[in-house]
Amino acid sequence: MAAGLVAGAQGTAHAATIFVPCFGPNGGGAGLVNAINTANLNAGADTIVLSPLCPYTLNNVNNNTNGPNGLPAVSTEITITGNGATIQRNPVGTRPNFRVFLVSSGGDLTLTGVTVRNGRTAFGAGIRVDGGAALTLNNSVIRNNTANDPTPGGLAFGGGIFNNTGSVTIRNSTIRDNTAVAEIAAGAGIASGAGSLTLIDSTVRGNAATGGDAAQGGGVWSIFGNTLNITRGIVTGNTVDAPDVAGAGIVAAAGGTAQINGAVVRGNVATASGATGQAQGGGIFNGDPMTLRNSVVTVNVARATGGGTATGGGVLNEGALTRQFTAIVANVPDNCVNSGSGTGC
Template sequence: MKYVLRSGALTVAVGAGLSLTVLPTGSASAADGIQVRCDDIPGLVAAINQANTNGGRITLAPRCIYTLTTPDNPDDGLPEITGDVTISGKDSTIRRDPDATEDFRIFHVVSGGTLTLKSLTVSGGSIGNMGGGALNDRGTLNLNNTVVKDNLAVTGGGLYNNGGQLNLDRSTVEHNSATGFGGGVVNDAGGTMTMKRGALLKNRAALNNGGGLENILGTATLESVSVRGNTAVSGGGIRNVNGSTLNLKSTTLKENIAVSGGGLSNLASPATLVDSLVTRNTAITSGGGIDNQSNGQVTLTNTKVIDNEPDNCSPEGSVPGCTNPTAAIDPPPTRDLLPDDDIKDPQ
């Protein structure tokens, strides 16, 4: 059975040759799901409210852009996620109107809520606090084959995970900006972030730290992820601070830029890199590849930190297995470097 949400009413196809019956919004079941017509924002809002109550799957029109012109509540473009809500599309986009006069993020998951996004793009959010694309406040946010791009916030330009569970699979966080820290993602307050495949790409923390990812008092695990082309004051690619735990596996930190810690800035925290590559990152002062400060512990296992400017690791000797070339020693020939193809880079 198929439900099609049309701005507060559901049209139900009950079988071949039978008439259509109009049912109230609350009549759809979680098992059947709800279809929302292209750019039907009242229908999308009603579908989310219904799914919050009953749980359910919402399906958007393929390759359609849903444009939010005004917020649903003071900070959010759509209703807060309080239940178990899944929104699926096929190259569909939910965005804040570039000409909107009010600032608002796109999604907000509150404590106890679960939001799963599949094959969507979330873009254009703008907020004067946390999470331009989405704020996950002690709930669960799952992104599958989803792009979060061109969002702006003070902290967590793309995503802010505040003490919740953030899971990204084959997803990309790109071209987001923060005026404070965490251009792409902030993982904070005991939050857990797991990212498999995908990329943190060309995000920017304009005046602070953590261009791609700022990990604060949380645990972040990235596997087969490209962290590339991000910029910040400290930790162009990733900044790991305040006792946070960072685990990188089969991950590339490449072409990130910062004043210090071009690829990774690690401060008083454990960071483990396995089967990974840190290369072609740039720092204005030191720690082109890795800047490891205040008794931070960086463990490299089958990982290369090479060809970073002006050095690979700082302070000298602070990262076991990481060496800085000297003027008397030529850099290793290209054939000795780990090829990019050895580590999957979705770019």
């Protein structure tokens, strides 16, 4: 078997530990491809161990399941112990566009001590998680991935992570410097729809959604019945820029719920460039039942540079907002604004 397999009994393969060296015939990006293929065939939970601080570079499309992917789709329970390694689409020269990871139905991927970077595709450039699948990040970084669709009317969701009705748990990790660019762009850091997204002791920073028509959720975009939980998180320095924009830091809307506890939402900027455009929610745009507890929303900005309107510099609330021991202060042009049937500001 490829890449240094240490496994159980003869016959049907059971849970295994697979070591992938940095270099050599069974190492690097090609060795990681082989290791995931092997793990997908095994019954039980497999662990893939990477070399410390090694760059595992992917050069080509491996498959086209729900868009181009650099690695085989994860369809079983796999833990990748990275030891500070990076898994990346090759950043040098002209390479095909593809995402790094796809977790398909039945897959359960845990990344520990891994950086995922430079993926490029329309939906989930770093990682895509589909229905019936789960992703857990521990002490990991998702950075410099781009969700992009340059076609007229194009959609781009989830520069870093796109959770498509699955389950995502992020602990002690950073989602940073990812982008979403299209006519309609959303969730440059994380886009999560009709599933669950939990962030614990994690940071979402410096992500940017740019739309030719609209942009939402520069940091986090939680919609379509999604369950969002943020505990002791930092959401900072994220942006949305388009003729119409909402929620540079966080969007929570369209039938879900949101619990934000012990978080800081700071320094996010929503810029509406359209002549009649709207900038709604520099820090947070809320359309769901949301609880803000023991948190701070500050120094966020909603601005209209093309002649439109800007409101809810801290929070634009169209849902049922509950505030407990939470400061919403020093935002521009205002702090917390109820809109429509919104209550709680």
